Amino acid sequence: xxxxxxxxxxxxxxxxxVFMADDMKLTPTLxxxxxxxxxxxxxxxxxxxxxxxxxxxxxxxxIDALKNVGDLxxxxxxxxx
Amino acid sequence: MEQLRWLPEAGDWRxxxxxxxxxxxxxxxxxxxxxxxxxxxxxxAVDEVVRKRHAAAPPPCIGTKPVRLAILGASTLxxxxxxxxxxxxxxxxxxxxxxNDYGQYLQExxxxxxxxxxxxxNAVLFAFDAYHLTQGLHAALSADDVDAALEDVAGRIEKCWxxxxxxFACPVMQQTVLDVFPALLGNNEHRLPGSRSRFVARLNExxxxxxxxxxxxxxxxxxAARRDGLxxxxxxxxxxxxxxxxxxxxxxxxxxxxxxxxxxxxxxxYKCLVLDLDNTLWGGVIGDDGLDGIVLGQGSPLGEGFxxxxxxxxxxxRRGIILAVSxxxxxxxxxxPFEKHPExxxxxxxxxxxxxxxxxxxxxxxxxAQDLNIGLDSLxxxxxxxxxxxxxxxxxxxxxxxxxxxxxxxxxxGVLADAGYFESLxxxxxDRERTAQYQENRARDQLRASATDMEGYLRALEMxxxxxxxxxxxxxxxxxxxxxxxxxxLTTRRHTDDDIAAIMADxxxxxxQIRLADRFGDNGIIAIxxxxxxxxxxxxxxxxxxxxxxxxxxxxxxxxxxVAAQARALGAHRLIGEYFPTKKNGMxxxxxxxxxxxxxxxxxDGSNTNVLDLTSFEPAPTFIHVVEGSSx
Numbered sequence: 262x263x264x265x266x267x268x269x270x271x272x273x274x275x276x277x278x279v280f281m282a283d284d285m286k287l288t289p290t291l292x293x294x295x296x297x298x299x300x301x302x303x304x305x306x307x308x309x310x311x312x313x314x315x316x317x318x319x320x321x322x323x324i325d326a327l328k329n330v331g332d333l334x335x336x337x338x339x340x341x342x
Numbered sequence: 343m344e345q346l347r348w349l350p351e352a353g354d355w356r357x358x359x360x361x362x363x364x365x366x367x368x369x370x371x372x373x374x375x376x377x378x379x380x381x382x383x384x385x386x387a388v389d390e391v392v393r394k395r396h397a398a399a400p401p402p403c404i405g406t407k408p409v410r411l412a413i414l415g416a417s418t419l420x421x422x423x424x425x426x427x428x429x430x431x432x433x434x435x436x437x438x439x440x441x442n443d444y445g446q447y448l449q450e451x452x453x454x455x456x457x458x459x460x461x462x463x464n465a466v467l468f469a470f471d472a473y474h475l476t477q478g479l480h481a482a483l484s485a486d487d488v489d490a491a492l493e494d495v496a497g498r499i500e501k502c503w504x505x506x507x508x509x510f511a512c513p514v515m516q517q518t519v520l521d522v523f524p525a526l527l528g529n530n531e532h533r534l535p536g537s538r539s540r541f542v543a544r545l546n547e548x549x550x551x552x553x554x555x556x557x558x559x560x561x562x563x564x565x566a567a568r569r570d571g572l573x574x575x576x577x578x579x580x581x582x583x584x585x586x587x588x589x590x591x592x593x594x595x596x597x598x599x600x601x602x603x604x605x606x607x608x609x610x611x612y613k614c615l616v617l618d619l620d621n622t623l624w625g626g627v628i629g630d631d632g633l634d635g636i637v638l639g640q641g642s643p644l645g646e647g648f649x650x651x652x653x654x655x656x657x658x659x660r661r662g663i664i665l666a667v668s669x670x671x672x673x674x675x676x677x678x679p680f681e682k683h684p685e686x687x688x689x690x691x692x693x694x695x696x697x698x699x700x701x702x703x704x705x706x707x708x709x710x711a712q713d714l715n716i717g718l719d720s721l722x723x724x725x726x727x728x729x730x731x732x733x734x735x736x737x738x739x740x741x742x743x744x745x746x747x748x749x750x751x752x753x754x755x756g757v758l759a760d761a762g763y764f765e766s767l768x769x770x771x772x773d774r775e776r777t778a779q780y781q782e783n784r785a786r787d788q789l790r791a792s793a794t795d796m797e798g799y800l801r802a803l804e805m806x807x808x809x810x811x812x813x814x815x816x817x818x819x820x821x822x823x824x825x826x827x828x829x830x831x832l833t834t835r836r837h838t839d840d841d842i843a844a845i846m847a848d849x850x851x852x853x854x855q856i857r858l859a860d861r862f863g864d865n866g867i868i869a870i871x872x873x874x875x876x877x878x879x880x881x882x883x884x885x886x887x888x889x890x891x892x893x894x895x896x897x898x899x900x901x902x903x904x905v906a907a908q909a910r911a912l913g914a915h916r917l918i919g920e921y922f923p924t925k926k927n928g929m930x931x932x933x934x935x936x937x938x939x940x941x942x943x944x945x946x947d948g949s950n951t952n953v954l955d956l957t958s959f960e961p962a963p964t965f966i967h968v969v970e971g972s973s974x
Contacts, residue, residue: 275383320579
């Protein structure tokens, strides 16, 4: 699954689950600063869910480089290519 | 167990979560959802929704003992709380959790003013990470240095146990240590004294021996990682990032390991495995394929898989789990393989209740619970057919119904073991003899059917009541019975090991363990009574409980004779008997009045207090011969 639309659709579901919402609007520039409750604990939840959903494992460098949803979508696209 | 694979998928997850948030009784509404295959994120979501309503205190009328669990360790454990709490919810046990300030477990244990003491835990879990416990170890150390280090670390852990027990007088759990360390020598790692990996193995061995000696229960993380692979439980990158030794994704599984221990301590483990037959114990349909046509045993991979299922069930029975059968079949057809098939591992004598007919399975499972005189909530139902599984889940939500993976019998034992339904803290002599006891019960039933009157039946049983004061030999069984007896239990006080030790040491109390034997065999310990002289001349019965399988055999009046004699020996002239109602003990509401006590008080909640004047009490004549001793 490398298609960007599919990745954003899956990420939206994950974010809805993690933040217990129905209507998260994900954009490439969305980051922890913009979302209430997006703390280090939620960050781990997101990463655990992403790894399970896409069957990938993010390494330390990749996680350290994440700044927003766009970075996350890019690394998913790269690893599922 | 990366996933809770024995639980069914949630279906429309988000709608179900919303329904809980909106429910009047969020706790009760959340239990079915907790019994689905929740991953880390969903576990946290259920936890969050339930905690909005029941964070500090459990809902009223929960019917189980609320747990206040202190989790003590030296690394990040916050990601494990929700897993533990939701695994409690799965079992209708409310668990409030506490975690020490980072690294401060010893200080908090020692300081009576600490937040830990303020939390007032009634269960403590030590969850030390491998890095913390192997600090200072390195490959250049001599064997003597490493031996000394092992003594030191094991000693410090034991010190924590005794501090916790002294401070809180509660059950203590110890997580075994994960071997997270790469090998330095290789295959013969054990030849390098300073190997941290070897040190962990030796420490775990030591913890097992010491935990048994000191009454501590283990959370066997090392066993889990050995079965699943270390990488399932531990990710070194996450350790370096956030000091999480257990991967967050494994939080639901970790919670399971802890909560099933807590449930076992409360006597809430399952007791009986109800087996379907066709395509569960053998391949094919006995009614269609016949004795020669069913697939079972050597020579066929599928047949060997079914043999493995039977062998697993048989071993469960050998250690105290009751086996029963529920099958849609003609009785004679269903019985035939048990009697005649050469490859059958299970035989008629292994099955305590056998229901093969054309009624629906829920009705048959209800009948099995009645036959065996156990609660529906102690049954596990194994069936390959998804329709039957769903029917039973709908009709009898208190019965555990595991998923059966991929239609492959080879995987069934592993799933049943992962599910942990039968978690037990030890094996008693009674456990080993349980199947035989149910067989003996059948012989008794036959005698009763042939006896023309009750008196003739009771006389013909040739019963002997063998009693003794509590002793260390019987203590494990006494605690087990006190914590799992729900129906014939006047006060439902759940005493711990330490409470029992205190009763043994108190000259103004007596604890009686009572066995019943007859011509068909020994029933084991079937009743427990604790009396306490709370004021001079007056003994209050703190605990009176009895196994329901000896109902109607004059055990109650015979026990009273014994209790009266013990109370008189303490100098008492009256006995006080109290009844406190629970959801399950309505059958003993009038127990004391039936035995000749006078009711002196009755409260609005249904509890009552009764008194017996010992100066005028005459022991009732019964057909039970009473002897003091500890073996039948």
